[in-house]
Each structure stands twice: as structure tokens, then as C-alpha cells.
Amino acid sequence: MKKSKVLIGLILAVALIFSFGVSQSIAADTIKVGIVLPLTGKLAKFGEIENKSFLMALKEINAAGGVNGKKIELIIEDTTGKPDVGRSAIEKLISLDKVVMLGGGYSSSVTWATIAVAQQNKVPFLVNTGSADKITEQGWEYIFRLNPPVSEYPGAFASFLETIATDVKTVAILHENSLFGQSGSKKFVKRCEALGLEVLMKEGYEAGAIDFKPLLIKVKAKKADLVYMISYIMDASLLMRQSKELNLNPKLFVGGAAGFTLPEFKKNAAKASNFVYSATLWTPSVPYPGAQAYYDKFVEIYNEPTEYHGAEAYSAMYVIADALKRAKSLTRKDVRNALASTNLITAFGPVKFISYDKKTNQNKLPTFLVQWIDGNLETVWPKNVATKGYIYPIPKWSKR
Amino acid sequence: MEVFLQTLVAGILKGGLYGLIGLGMSLIMGVMGIINLAHGQLMMVAMYITFVLSHYLGIDPYLSLFVSMPALFLLGVVIQKYTLNPLMEVDSILPENQVLMTVGIGMVLTEIARFIFTSDYKSVRTSYSDATFFLGEISFSIALVIAFFIAIGFTLFMFWFLLKTDIGRSIRATAQDKDAALLMGVNSKRITVITFGLGSALVAAAGTVLMPVYYLFPDIGGPFTRKAFVITILGGLGSTVGAIFGGLTLGLAEAFGATYIGMAYDDMIGLLIFILVLLFLPGGFKRLTKI
Numbered sequence: 164m165k166k167s168k169v170l171i172g173l174i175l176a177v178a179l180i181f182s183f184g185v186s187q188s189i190a191a192d193t194i195k196v197g198i199v200l201p202l203t204g205k206l207a208k209f210g211e212i213e214n215k216s217f218l219m220a221l222k223e224i225n226a227a228g229g230v231n232g233k234k235i236e237l238i239i240e241d242t243t244g245k246p247d248v249g250r251s252a253i254e255k256l257i258s259l260d261k262v263v264m265l266g267g268g269y270s271s272s273v274t275w276a277t278i279a280v281a282q283q284n285k286v287p288f289l290v291n292t293g294s295a296d297k298i299t300e301q302g303w304e305y306i307f308r309l310n311p312p313v314s315e316y317p318g319a320f321a322s323f324l325e326t327i328a329t330d331v332k333t334v335a336i337l338h339e340n341s342l343f344g345q346s347g348s349k350k351f352v353k354r355c356e357a358l359g360l361e362v363l364m365k366e367g368y369e370a371g372a373i374d375f376k377p378l379l380i381k382v383k384a385k386k387a388d389l390v391y392m393i394s395y396i397m398d399a400s401l402l403m404r405q406s407k408e409l410n411l412n413p414k415l416f417v418g419g420a421a422g423f424t425l426p427e428f429k430k431n432a433a434k435a436s437n438f439v440y441s442a443t444l445w446t447p448s449v450p451y452p453g454a455q456a457y458y459d460k461f462v463e464i465y466n467e468p469t470e471y472h473g474a475e476a477y478s479a480m481y482v483i484a485d486a487l488k489r490a491k492s493l494t495r496k497d498v499r500n501a502l503a504s505t506n507l508i509t510a511f512g513p514v515k516f517i518s519y520d521k522k523t524n525q526n527k528l529p530t531f532l533v534q535w536i537d538g539n540l541e542t543v544w545p546k547n548v549a550t551k552g553y554i555y556p557i558p559k560w561s562k563r
Numbered sequence: 564m565e566v567f568l569q570t571l572v573a574g575i576l577k578g579g580l581y582g583l584i585g586l587g588m589s590l591i592m593g594v595m596g597i598i599n600l601a602h603g604q605l606m607m608v609a610m611y612i613t614f615v616l617s618h619y620l621g622i623d624p625y626l627s628l629f630v631s632m633p634a635l636f637l638l639g640v641v642i643q644k645y646t647l648n649p650l651m652e653v654d655s656i657l658p659e660n661q662v663l664m665t666v667g668i669g670m671v672l673t674e675i676a677r678f679i680f681t682s683d684y685k686s687v688r689t690s691y692s693d694a695t696f697f698l699g700e701i702s703f704s705i706a707l708v709i710a711f712f713i714a715i716g717f718t719l720f721m722f723w724f725l726l727k728t729d730i731g732r733s734i735r736a737t738a739q740d741k742d743a744a745l746l747m748g749v750n751s752k753r754i755t756v757i758t759f760g761l762g763s764a765l766v767a768a769a770g771t772v773l774m775p776v777y778y779l780f781p782d783i784g785g786p787f788t789r790k791a792f793v794i795t796i797l798g799g800l801g802s803t804v805g806a807i808f809g810g811l812t813l814g815l816a817e818a819f820g821a822t823y824i825g826m827a828y829d830d831m832i833g834l835l836i837f838i839l840v841l842l843f844l845p846g847g848f849k850r851l852t853k854i
Contacts, residue, residue: 203781204782205782207682208682208684208780366825367825367827368826368827369826374577374817374818377570377573377574377826384565397780401778407693408695409569431686434693435693
């Protein structure tokens with residue numbers, strides 16, 4: 164017993180010395196920025212795309228001379244997609260690594276748990292994906308958000324409903340049951356009411372289910388015109404495959420971003436992915452400088468396609484670098500002030516943090532509607548950025 | 564009515580598969596008295612084997628049963644022989660050391676899978692993955708129906724195996740009373756090794772037949788370990804018939820819960836039954852079936 168205690172003590176001591184030694188030796192001439200992403204766990208795929216995009220942008224920025232002669236150093240922590248782990252990761256970054264600011268933040272639940280820590284410690288945190296509305300509704304001056312909140316995801320889709328799909332009258336909403344889905348579905352119900360649509364059902368599900376048929380059979384029985392789904396990636400694929408199995412034929416299948424825009428969706432849902440619509444925040448064809456270039460470069464380096472999550476991370480890195488560059492000094496307070504006065508055009512769109520409705524420090528951006536057409540994710544709405552004509556209503560399964 | 568029948572079908576088909584997942588754990592738990600918390604992770608390994616065979620060699624998932632099951636049997640044997648059995652001899656602070664060891668093994672397997680295959684989602688697409696047939700208005704997924712019959716087949720086989728073969732009898736003897744079995748000349752160490760191998764092979768079968776309809780990534784094991792645990796408790800330790808009833812109960816409860824209460828309460832419903840069984844039927848369905 165005694166021996167093992169001594170041993171554990173020794174190991175801890177060595178570990179402590181080591182961690183201090185390492186962080187102090189690098190600290191000299193770099194600016195440390197902490198990033199929290201889910202690199203393992205069931206959201207790891209999203210974290211991976213963002214991680215790669217962060218590193219890609221970091222390389223470009225440091226190669227171009229860094230920030231006022233200093234290089235940026237990213238300390239990337241894994242949240243494993245769990246709020247409690249995310250929280251301790253942020254605490255570690257703030258107190259042990261002493262980062263000047265924070266970035267990343269995937270999944271609303273994890274981000275929600277972490278931003279409070281950042282605010283308490285007065286460390287600026289640029290959230291680039293966590294999209295539950297309440298993240299920027301607390302009036303916390305150290306929390307900034309690059310991406311639009313989830314309630315605004317279906318912006319382009321709403322205008323599509325008003326102008327093209329005017330015969331859609333009834334809606335079924337299926338959503339994953341964490342903060343992202345709950346928040347998104349509630350706001351979508353409000354939007355439907357504003358558009359004069361009748362919401363027949365709204366149901367959550369636990370992500371990772373094997374069988375969605377009990378849920379889908381209810382949708383089928385209610386005969387909704389529009390099925391709106393807020394799902395992470397593999398649930399999205401299964402939902403579509405099982406809709407096909409059940410011969411569920413609404414006029415429109417629409418995904419609320421997240422899982423429905425990833426290349427993996429097409430790979431896993433295969434034929435069932437065809438003609439599915441999705442809201443999205445970004446596509447390579449958006450009219451922002453650098454958007455297509457980012458996509459091409461990502462494909463060239465990593466040999467796989469990227470999508471809006473990657474663009475968010477890539478642009479967030481540029482926003483971070485820009486704020487650090489303009490900050491009067493490298494204290495957390497000055498960096499926060501610099502971040503607040505950001506006015507930058509990025510590959511993800513123009514970035515400017517404003518206050519509106521209940522939100523503070525929120526970037527406002529238009530959204531887009533995409534559709535999977537014969538294996539390609541085409542932008543179909545609004546018309547001025549469309550890469551292909553939309554197909555509406557989507558053909559019945561038996562007629563494909 | 565259509566909704567009710569479709570839910571019933573979904574519940575039974577899923578339940579059969581759950582039964583197969585729980586069967587292996589039940590066997591291991593019955594014989595060794597430990598919870599194998601790497602059960603889902605072993606299933607994950609089998610799923611990766613199926614994926615590799617199908618993706619690189621074009622072998623049909625059902626044929627790969629002949630590879631994944633022996634492979635997992637061997638893996639199970641190695642785990643029991645070289646990691647769990649040595650622990651039995653060590654006087655340790657915690658008697659649950661073996662359980663902790665299985666947790667560790669589960670983690671190691673997950674991280675090895677991540678190292679080799681990254682966190683990417685994989686799936687096996689076959690011509691029958693999305694195929695269905697209709698009886699009236701009720702849709703049956705062909706892959707799930709096949710999975711169901713394979714699960715039932717394995718359960719019947721295990722039932723026969725435990726009742727009629729020498730090794731089967733030794734396994735039951737060890738499960739009932741280890742010391743007595745030892746005195747009767749049963750090599751209980753060898754039996755534990757074989758049992759762990761069998762349990763792993765059974766969950767490998769479950770993973771392989773699940774592959775055409777589901778998907779795969781390194782962290783997929785955890786939720787299935789949890790499900791297997793619930794099924795084992797429902798069915799009763801070491802009971803083959805109990806495992807299949809436990810699986811069906813869980814499958815049906817989840818399906819009907821999803822239809823009539825809400826799919827968001829999926830896990831809650833399963834765990835509620837778990838608690839009810841612990842309270843009112845400790846020992847599980849085995850108490851009713853006596854087998």
C-alpha cells in the first residue's frame with residue numbers, strides 16, 4: 164500500500180514538472196491559442212474536418228509571418244463530444260496553458276458547458292460551430308460566435324417555401340435530442356407558424372439508434388408534406404435509408420444542416436440520399452473571396468472533400484489572427500476588444516460581431532439551401548448562387 | 564393498426580439481434596461471474612473484420628461470419644488466457660480486478676481501431692442493405708429478417724450445445740458450482756477460456772449480421788456493452804433462452820416506447836425495465852423458464 168502511494172506521488176510529481184517545463188519552454192516567442200474540438204467519440208468526424216482546417220489556416224498564417232512577427236501556437240484539446248470533458252479541457256487551457264484566447268467549440272451541448280468558464284475567467288472565446296441560440300443570448304462580453312445560430316439555419320429554406328414550394332402545408336419535425344436538436348426544432352416550429360404551416364408532429368430521438376422505423380411509421384401515418392430533420396451524420400443516413408425502406412414519400416425531405424451536408428452522408432445513405440435538401444451555411448460556390456480556393460486547397464492537401472464546418476474553422480483561424488494582430492497588447496482584455504471590432508472578409512463570409520434581438524457578439528450571415536442531385540451536393544437556393552436547378556417535389560421512391 | 568403492426572415487427576426483429584448480443588455476455592457472466600465490459604468493443608472488432616473483408620475483398624457480410632467468428636473466438640481465448648486468468652491468482656485490493664481489466668481491454672481495442680481506421684464512419688453497402696419486402700402494408704427489411712433468423716439459429720445451437728455436449732455440460736457445471744465442478748474433474752480454467760471464446764464469437768456473429776444495416780466507427784462498442792448488460796440482467800445469468808427473451812423484451816419495449824411515448828426516451832425505457840426486473844424479478848427471466 165505504502166509503496167504504491169509513494170510511486171503514484173512520484174509519477175504525479177514528474178508529470179507536473181514535465182508539463183510546466185514543456186509549456187514554459189515554448190511560451191517565449193509564440194502566442195498561445197486554445198482550441199477545443201471533439202477529436203474522438205461519436206462527433207469525431209466533424210472535429211477532424213475542423214482540426215484539419217484550423218491547422219491549414221495556421222500554417223498559412225505562420226508562413227506569412229505570423230502575428231506581428233510572433234508565431235501563433237494552437238493548443239488543441241479533445242472534448243470527446245462530452246460537456247464535462249469539454250469543461251475540464253477549457254479549464255486546463257485557461258489556467259495551465261494560459262492561452263490568450265479560445266476557439267473551436269463543436270456541438271452546442273459542449274460549447275454551452277464551456278463558455279461559462281471562459282466568461283468567468285474573462286478569456287475571449289470565438290465559437291465557430293456550437294449553434295444553440297442561447298450561447299450568445301447571455302449578454303456575456305467575452306463570448307463571440309462566427310456561425311449563425313441554429314434558428315437561422317433554415318433562412319434560405321423559408322424563402323424557398325414561400326416562393327417555390329407553396330403547396331407544402333404540413334410538417335413533421337424529427338430532431339436529435341441534445342441541445343442542438345432541441346433548440347433548432349423549437350425555433351423551426353415558430354418559423355413554421357410564421358409561414359402558416361401546420362406542424363403535425365415534433366419528436367426527438369437519442370442519437371445512435373439502430374432503428375428509426377417506429378418514428379418514421381408515425382410520420383408516414385400522418386402524411387406530412389415536409390419532413391424536416393435535425394441530425395448528426397449517421398442518424399441522418401439511417402433516417403433516409405429507413406424512409407426508403409418504409410416507402411415514406413413526402414414532397415420534401417429537408418435536413419437542418421449538420422449531418423446532411425457531409426460527404427459521408429452520401430457514402431452511407433447511398434441512393435437514399437438522392438434529392439434530399441439541406442440547409443447549409445456555406446458551400447464552395449458562395450460569392451465570398453477565397454471560398455473556392457479553400458475548398459480546392461483542402462482537397463489538394465488532405466485528398467478528401469470538405470464542407471461548411473471546415474470553412475467555419477478555417478475562417479475562425481483568420482479571425483483569431485486578425486484580432487491578435489490588432490490587439491493593443493496581448494492581454495485577454497485587449498484581445499477581446501480587438502475581437503469585438505472585427506471587420507473582416509473571410510472564406511466563410513464577412514465577419515462582424517453585432518448585437519440584435521437578444522444576441523450579443525453574434526456574426527450575421529445568410530444561409531443557403533443545397534440538394535443532393537445524382538451524388539453531388541448542389542446549391543439550389545437562393546437563385547443568385549445556385550449551381551443547378553432544384554428538383555421539386557422530390558420523386559416517389561418507386562419512381563426513381 | 565398498421566402503425567401497431569409495423570412497430571411490433573420492428574421490435575421483434577431488433578429484439579432477435581439484441582438477444583444474440585446479450586447471449587455471449589450472459590454466457591461469460593454465468594460461468595465466470597464477471598461482467599465483460601469489453602463486450603461491445605469485441606463486437607466492434609468483428610464489425611471491422613466484416614468491413615475489411617467486404618470493402619477490400621468483396622466478400623459478402625454473411626460469408627464473413629466464417630472469418631469473424633473464429634477470429635473473435637481466438638481473440639477471446641487470448642484475452643481470457645493471458646489477461647483475465649492470471650488476475651484470478653493474484654491477491655488484489657479489489658476482487659473486481661477482472662472487470663476493470665475488461666474495461667481496459669475495451670479501451671485498448673477502441674484506440675487500436677481508431678489508430679488503424681481513424682474516426683471515420685464506415686458502412687457496408689450490399690444489394691440487400693436497403694431491400695425490403697411487404698406483407699400487406701408492413702415493410703420487412705430483408706437484412707434484418709436474415710439477421711433475426713441467424714440470431715435464433717445461434718441461440719438454438721447454443722441451447723443444444725450446452726445441454727447435449729460434453730463441453731456444454733462442463734460449462735454449465737462450472738457456472739453452477741466451480742469448486743464442485745473442479746472436484747468432478749472439470750478443468751475449469753480451460754472452460755473459462757472456451758467460454759470467453761464462445762461469448763466473443765457469438766457477439767462477433769451479432770456484429771457481422773448487423774453490419775449491412777448499421778454503420779461502424781471506433782466508439783460504437785460502448786452503447787452495445789450497455790445494451791448487452793441490460794439484456795443479460797433481464798434474461799438471467801448464463802441462460803440462453805433468457806437472453807433471447809431479454810433481447811426481445813428490450814427490442815419490443817424500445818420500439819413501442821418509440822411509437823407511443825417518444826423515441827427520445829429510448830434509453831430510459833430500457834433502463835426502467837432493467838430496474839423493474841431487478842426489483843420484482845431478481846434473477847431475470849431465467850427464474851420463470853428455469854433453463
